[in-house]
Amino acid sequence: MSSPFSNPKEFLEVEGPIYTFGNNSTIITFLLIVSAVLFLWFIYASYTIKSGKPAPKNPVVLSLLIAASTVSFASSVYNSTVEKIYQPSRTKETPSRVSSSNKQQWQLPMTLISMVASGGLLQRRSLKNHRKKRKTIKRNKYQ
Amino acid sequence: MNAEAQEFLGTFISESYYFYASVFMLLIHAGFLAYEGGASRTKNVLATMVKNLLTLSSVGLAFFFFGWWVYNAFPLFPVSGGILGPWTNPATNETVTAAMAVVETSYPWSDALAPNTADHLTGVFFFAFALFAMTTASILSGALIERVKIGAYIILSIVLGSFTWVVAAAWGWNPFGWFYTAFGYHDFGCSAVVHGVSGFFALGVLLNLGPRIGKYDERGNPKPILPHNLPLTMVGLMLIFVGFYAFLAACLIFLPGYTRETTIYGTPMTLASIGVNTTLALASGIIGAYISSKADPFFTISGGLAGIISVGAGMDLYHPTVVIVLAFFGAFLMPKVALFIERIGIDDAVGAFGVHGFCGLLGSLAVGVLATGYPQGEGVPLTGFIGQLIPTLVCVIILGFIPGYGTSWLLKKFNLLRVPRDEEIAGLDIADLGVEGYPEYSMNWATSAINAQQRSETVASRLEPQPGVQE
Numbered sequence: 001m002s003s004p005f006s007n008p009k010e011f012l013e014v015e016g017p018i019y020t021f022g023n024n025s026t027i028i029t030f031l032l033i034v035s036a037v038l039f040l041w042f043i044y045a046s047y048t049i050k051s052g053k054p055a056p057k058n059p060v061v062l063s064l065l066i067a068a069s070t071v072s073f074a075s076s077v078y079n080s081t082v083e084k085i086y087q088p089s090r091t092k093e094t095p096s097r098v099s100s101s102n103k104q105q106w107q108l109p110m111t112l113i114s115m116v117a118s119g120g121l122l123q124r125r126s127l128k129n130h131r132k133k134r135k136t137i138k139r140n141k142y143q
Numbered sequence: 144m145n146a147e148a149q150e151f152l153g154t155f156i157s158e159s160y161y162f163y164a165s166v167f168m169l170l171i172h173a174g175f176l177a178y179e180g181g182a183s184r185t186k187n188v189l190a191t192m193v194k195n196l197l198t199l200s201s202v203g204l205a206f207f208f209f210g211w212w213v214y215n216a217f218p219l220f221p222v223s224g225g226i227l228g229p230w231t232n233p234a235t236n237e238t239v240t241a242a243m244a245v246v247e248t249s250y251p252w253s254d255a256l257a258p259n260t261a262d263h264l265t266g267v268f269f270f271a272f273a274l275f276a277m278t279t280a281s282i283l284s285g286a287l288i289e290r291v292k293i294g295a296y297i298i299l300s301i302v303l304g305s306f307t308w309v310v311a312a313a314w315g316w317n318p319f320g321w322f323y324t325a326f327g328y329h330d331f332g333c334s335a336v337v338h339g340v341s342g343f344f345a346l347g348v349l350l351n352l353g354p355r356i357g358k359y360d361e362r363g364n365p366k367p368i369l370p371h372n373l374p375l376t377m378v379g380l381m382l383i384f385v386g387f388y389a390f391l392a393a394c395l396i397f398l399p400g401y402t403r404e405t406t407i408y409g410t411p412m413t414l415a416s417i418g419v420n421t422t423l424a425l426a427s428g429i430i431g432a433y434i435s436s437k438a439d440p441f442f443t444i445s446g447g448l449a450g451i452i453s454v455g456a457g458m459d460l461y462h463p464t465v466v467i468v469l470a471f472f473g474a475f476l477m478p479k480v481a482l483f484i485e486r487i488g489i490d491d492a493v494g495a496f497g498v499h500g501f502c503g504l505l506g507s508l509a510v511g512v513l514a515t516g517y518p519q520g521e522g523v524p525l526t527g528f529i530g531q532l533i534p535t536l537v538c539v540i541i542l543g544f545i546p547g548y549g550t551s552w553l554l555k556k557f558n559l560l561r562v563p564r565d566e567e568i569a570g571l572d573i574a575d576l577g578v579e580g581y582p583e584y585s586m587n588w589a590t591s592a593i594n595a596q597q598r599s600e601t602v603a604s605r606l607e608p609q610p611g612v613q614e
Contacts (some may be wrong), residue, residue, distance in 0.1 A: 001516030008518040031464035
């Protein structure tokens with residue numbers, strides 16, 4: 001759940017922040033990093049894109065985007081399903097801000113970090129492949 | 144200040160707020176005029192602009208005759224009640240009593256819309272909604288340029304702008320609407336209700352209208368038909384951006400006696416969040432489309448709009464970082480969707496489906512992922528993915544695609560949809576209006592070909608040695 005509220009009264013009478021993931025600073029921090037990466041990508045792309053020619057592919061950024069969207073989608077579908085299952089027990093809770101369990105809080109960023117890392121590995125691999133290809137081409141040239 | 148003056152001040156602030164927000168919203172229309180005019184070829188520029196201008200008349204009047212009533216009369220239909228009208232007994236139940244109070248002010252003969260010192264607000268809300276309606280119809284207008292009959296466009300604009308969109312708004316945006324009361328649907332900035340409906344309506348019409356002559360080669364591969372004035376298109380989109388701030392500001396509810404700003408659903412919000420999130424969505428959307436389209440100017444500027452539409456539905460709730468990522472994502476995919484549509488043989492002249500249809504759909508669904516679990520009122524379900532998915536599909540398919548396809552199919556059957564081939568080749572400026580947009584330059588391709596021939600003959604004759612003249 002990205003809502004920091006547990007009942008209508010609490011939300012409708014709130015004095016203060018109402019924003020999504022207000023109860024989970026980890027996700028906000030992660031999204032801030034993604035936003036900064038996108039911005040840096042933009043600056044990088046502005047140098048590389050010329051006259052509509054394709055920019056070099058950047059697997060890190062692409063994997064980051066795909067990871068962010070996929071995981072966030074999967075996690076909210078999962079969370080909403082879990083919430084629905086446990087709905088009756090939730091009504092007994094006191095009307096306080098919903099705080100997800102530590103496990104839930106850390107599950108998403110950890111998954112994302114691992115996927116980003118795999119993106120990095122992919123890039124290294126593709127760089128290695130690229131270097132290998134270059135070497136082969138050079139070799140063929142001189143043979 | 145006495146109590147009476149204070150009370151009037153509250154009324155005057157609300158009245159002024161919606162009045163000026165709506166006036167600024169008219170800039171969207173000015174923007175569409177420039178955007179579509181620039182995107183068309185020189186032989187069609189005036190016809191495109193006049194067609195856009197006529198939207199003000201067709202939708203403005205139709206919205207007065209029945210559109211405003213549709214918005215207030217359809218919220219309960221068909222899930223929790225019937226269509227409300229003069230035949231409805233207001234005392235049926237509490238909901239009908241509350242809804243009927245508004246329905247009675249929305250008849251064209253109602254004195255609430257006429258000069259009336261007892262009602263300052265119904266008129267400004269009518270004004271705001273009429274402009275929402277015109278904007279919705281203008282989205283369609285861009286997709287169809289250079290080959291649709293003006294009469295056909297007027298009929299389509301009335302169906303979309305004064306009926307199907309309004310039904311979507313009644314169900315998904317009206318506080319009595321069943322999307323909201325039965326599903327907890329949340330669409331603050333009208334991602335699906337306006338953009339999804341109009342984008343998919345346009346798609347349905349385009350299937351029947353067919354591509355412009357010369358858009359596809361013999362093998363069916365798309366060929367670019369370049370805008371005749373890209374700078375004008377860009378200025379147009381900048382005007383649309385300005386209007387969009389006003390559009391989103393007009394989605395805020397502040398009425399006399401209120402102690403806080405709310406959304407149309409009665410949930411808390413701030414005007415400040417619109418300022419921040421619209422700015423970020425615009426910025427992020429532009430860079431998303433810039434990177435994705437490899438700096439295509441047309442897509443880059445459309446990316447700003449794509450970004451705003453992608454976050455519109457949850458803009459009142461999203462943290463700015465969510466806005467940046469989501470707007471980027473929507474605008475990044477938009478050019479790909481537009482090119483895919485083109486590849487499958489649908490000639491959407493301004494990419495209206497990619498920007499409005501796809502991003503509207505995405506924006507509405509995103510609330511179910513990125514803003515889940517928000518309580519909205521007693522007895523109203525929490526925001527969630529299914530609660531967004533079903534109403535969004537109803538918007539884009541039942542109120543968007545099917546009416547668009549059906550109406551245009553009927554018009555096509557009666558040969559009322561598309562201009563004749565020779566008129567399309569000559570250009571609609573001459574065929575429809577009898578005057579060229581740029582008469583002094585003779586930039587029409589047909590005449591320019593003749594001019595080029597004449598010029599070459601003149602030059603050749605000058606270069607030939609004249610009898611009696613020494614070289």
